[in-house]
Amino acid sequence: GDVEAQAGEALDNVAAVIEAAEPAIGRRMKPGDLQCVKAYLRDPADAETVIAVLDARLPAIPRVLLHAPLCRDDLLVEFEAQMTLD
DSSP states (O other), X not given: OOHXXXXXXXXXXXXXXXXXXXXXXXXXXXXXXXXXXXXXXXXXXXXXXXXXXXXXXXXXXXEEEEEOOOSSTTOSEEEXXXXXXX
């Protein structure tokens, strides 16, 4: 029930996926290398909280927030992140 905690944990998961992919990519990657982030919110009233988390964790990354149904009833926020490998 805590959208701030869920957003933080979801971004931790994004960072873990990036780190796990490094051996296959052959170089060090970090969340700051993301091109963009989409945040899917169950409740639009949570937008300010999610923006604050993104501002703190990924300040320079373009983002969009979308009001959408989520895959599990207990989730308040989901993220989709995009990164291009050069």
